[in-house]
Amino acid sequence: MQRLGSLHHHFFLGSRKPLLNPCPFYSFISICTFSYSPDSTEVIYDNLLKSCDGLAFLKQIHLVLTTTSLIDKSPHLGAQIIIKYAQFGDPNSARALFDHINIHGDKPSSFLWNTMIRAYANGGHCFETLQLYSVMHRAGISPNNYTFPFIFKVCASNSLILLGKVAHGDALKTGFDSDLYVEAALVDMYAKGDQFCDGRKIFDEMSMKDLVCWTAMITAYEQAEKPEEALILFQKMQQEGLLADSVTIVSVASAIGRLGHAKRAQSVHCYAIRHLFLEEICVANSVIAMHAKCGDMDKARLVFDMMDERNSISWNSMLSGYTQNGKASEALLLFDEMRDSGCELNPVTALIMVAASAYLGSSHLGRKFHDFILDSKMKVDMNLWNALMDMYAKCGDLETAVEIFSGIHPSERDVCSWNVLISGYGMHGYGKEALKLFSRMQEEGVEPNHITFTSILSACSHAGLVDEGRKCFRDMTKSVTPEMKHYACMVDMLGRAGLLQEAFDLIKEMPAPPNDSVWGALLLACKIHGNMELGKIAANNLFQLEPNHTGYYVLMSNIYAAQTADHENPYWQEVYRKVESLTIEMKLAGYIPDLSCALHDVEEEDKEHILNYHSEKLAVAFGILMIDSGMAIRVTKNLRVCNDCHLAFKYISCIYGRRIIVRDANRFHHFQGGSCSCKDYW
DNA sequence: GTAGGGTTAG
Incomplete structure (x- = not known):
């Protein structure tokens, strides 16, 4: 092994460049082939494949193995190449090799079928995955505990629950339905497909549940907008002695965000810090979103600022948080920063910024983002069109x-x-x-x-x-x-x-x-x-x-x-008229209304209007109209008399030569001859 | 003998 290791090392350092040309590479490998027994050769290629980090390199290896017919002799190497093709996002090449082995080599084992199914499933190729699954049946190969999880996964993510149920039937027939991984995938599939009861039933009946199963069920509740249930389950999981990992925390943080529980948000945040989960971008992002939904943008910003590395989800979470918390102008500032940072601006970013424009009611801004979207050539999906329509409607441009x-x-x-x-x-x-x-x-x-x-x-x-x-x-x-x-x-x-x-x-x-x-x-x-x-x-x-x-x-x-004011007083019209004439008379005598006493945030003109009809002014006007001029006018009020009324009563006492006695919440005020007994200190 | 499940923005 020592020797092979160094050989591998030597190859790696020495022949990286000539790889562009297959000839030197090929002759080098040929030497290896002659120098070692077939088993050792397999190990060498296995190591080569493990270190292979690009599609071009992989194709070279594949070519050599094909020309030396080694590919037909080693199902293991075939599988490794298929896995690598899938990793590099080339399922077609993987399939070509799979078909080649099918024709030239021994009948592929269920292992190889699983490998190919997995290559399709992980690449999101739903149709091909399910088709291969059915071909597998026809070829007489039995699916096993490695097959089913992938089948359920593509059924879940493509809302093909009926097909998933058929495969579930296959799992029951073959007895693989009680495998931990199969069960977890079933829970996930049923829960994602809105068939909670079925998912929960399988979950409850599992003889052994690991952290992944719990997390799958918790996540399912959270995504189905049932955050309370998600958190109840999370609590149960902890009671069973299981410790949340970073994936669990992401879902728990989302659930707490949905509920807007600021206190629980803080404790999840602390947990994430203690376990160093915040270093994971996914966790930090979900903690940001959680704080934002709990209305605490300062905490969200703190997490965001501390991140070593951010992706568009981090930025978008902040932008949407600011917008949802009524801080659209902060969102605009951060958007500029995001653009400068070189981070990709995707349709979700655009959606948030269009919504921010709608919130501000600014069609000018909205139009700017609309132009930006068109200029950037980003794909405008239905969600974004809807947001744009909403923005224009809300900005008055129906x-x-x-x-x-x-x-x-x-x-x-x-x-x-x-x-x-x-x-x-x-x-x-x-x-x-x-x-x-x-x-x-x-x-x-x-x-x-x-x-x-x-x-x-x-x-x-x-x-x-x-x-x-x-x-x-x-x-x-x-x-x-x-x-x-x-x-x-x-x-x-x-x-x-x-x-x-x-x-x-x-x-x-x-x-x-x-x-x-x-x-x-x-x-x-x-x-x-x-x-x-x-x-x-x-x-x-x-x-x-x-x-x-x-x-x-x-x-x-x-x-x-x-x-x-609803005119129960039969003299209300006279009273209101009197207040108006009083105001004119007072102004002639030098009275300037103290508008600071009108607490409502309205125009100056309206403020004066509001002041005029303060209940104590109405009462005094009523008194002047109704009470003999020799008698004092007595007013009782349950609140502290306001500055403006106080000033007005001083004027009225002087203009009309009358005593006005006002009892407010705290004391008596005696107005006479233009001044008050409180000497303006009350 | 080789392989595997649960995750964040809208």
């Missing part, structure tokens, strides 16, 4: 969105293309057109999904098409179970149309407890239509569900405020 849609061949359009356009029409207020598209879509045989129904209900809502919306909802319940968001759309639609009781009845009929978006839609409708009674019910539910969401408190407070 015409271009429609233009793109019309340019796509009808057979190419998927359900998402229709959804994008329907929602585009909806958000532009064209409810009738959205409905027409919805019918056209069904006529063309495209099955609507839950997003289609959300889009169409929302379109009806914005256009006030209540009857049509009701009908869509009824039709929808025939084929799919309505989700929260559909109820929210319905409540919004009915509520906007003033059908508050019907909206409330619908909420009461819901099979599951309504969430915040359903109650939020009702509350908004109550605000629009001034319904205090239902508003209180909606608000109370919202305050329990989302106690920290300030927007709902503001909405409810506005309902109360509107009710106050």
Whole structure:
């Protein structure tokens, strides 16, 4: 062996260059052939093949073995060459050799058949894999525990579960179904093919499960958007004493990302650090995506910045994280960095950047990325076309969105293309057109999904098409179970149309407890239509569900405020007129409204308007109108009096020569002759 | 005797 080793070494150093010309190489190998017994020759070639790192080199070796007929004598070397061809992405050459052996050599062993099947399967050649599997049967060669995993793998990744089931039957007949690898592949196939129960059943009945089986099942749950189940299984796996490896962690991180659990995200991150998994690009990428989905872009960025090597998935995860967290401008900055880094910009990158443009509502930017896509000659798949349409619709350019849609061949359009356009029409207020598209879509045989129904209900809502919306909802319940968001759309639609009781009845009929978006839609409708009674019910539910969401408190407070202004006071018109004349009189006397007291972020003009109708000003105006001039005007208020009202009351006390006594949340203010007892310190 | 399964962005 020592001798062979050095010979091998010598060959490698000495004849690399002449390889371009087969002659010297060939004569050298010939010498070897004569110098050693056939067994030793086989070992030499075996070593040669092991060190072979390119297709050209491999073809040379193949040629020599063919001309010396060694290929027909050594099935082992034949198999090694087939394996190498597959590794270098040349399954056709592998197949040619396989066929050659089939004709010239002994009948290929099941080992060789498996090798060829594997070459096809790993190269993603689904049809060839399955065809060879069937030829194998006809040739009378039995598949074994090495055959089945590859068959199941291609069935899984090409959604050919029926064919997979047939092969499963073969495995049962031959008794290989209880092999660990076969079982793991079956679990994977059934789970990926939406046949969870079958996959889970096999998994549960396995006599022995290793880490790969657990990971396959965990991954299946995660990819089927069942992250809770994935994590429950992960916990069980740990209870069984198995330790997660980097592949497991990738799936667990994805599951946690889906759930948005920031705390668990941190613990997975730590685990990955402790086990040095973050050095693997795949793990780092999934940890980045996890933090991004949990809303923590700083942590995502930290991982990203620490990476020694990044691929396009790393960059894209960051870009999409920034976009999804409302930091589109950060995404734009990072995109420039990505371009400078020389990393490949792929269709996913383009998709994210188009979505970022849509988020910013900038058709200028969106168009720039559209041009970039066309210039880069990258393949524009349906997802990217859909994103472009969505971007144009969201940037106010519905015409271009429609233009793109019309340019796509009808057979190419998927359900998402229709959804994008329907929602585009909806958000532009064209409810009738959205409905027409919805019918056209069904006529063309495209099955609507839950997003289609959300889009169409929302379109009806914005256009006030209540009857049509009701009908869509009824039709929808025939084929799919309505989700929260559909109820929210319905409540919004009915509520906007003033059908508050019907909206409330619908909420009461819901099979599951309504969430915040359903109650939020009702509350908004109550605000629009001034319904205090239902508003209180909606608000109370919202305050329990989302106690920290300030927007709902503001909405409810506005309902109360509107009710106050809602003219219960028979003199309201006089009061409002008085406030207006008071303002003019005060301004003549030098009053400048203190706009900083109007806390809403609105135009200056609106701020002044809001200030004028502060409840204490209305009360004082009412007092001036109603109370004898000799008497003090007394106002009681439950909040601290604002600066602007305080200033105004000083002016009024002077202009009208009246005492105004205001009790606010903390103290009394006595206004008289242009000043206040608090001496402006309160 | 040779060979094998589970992974990340949208």
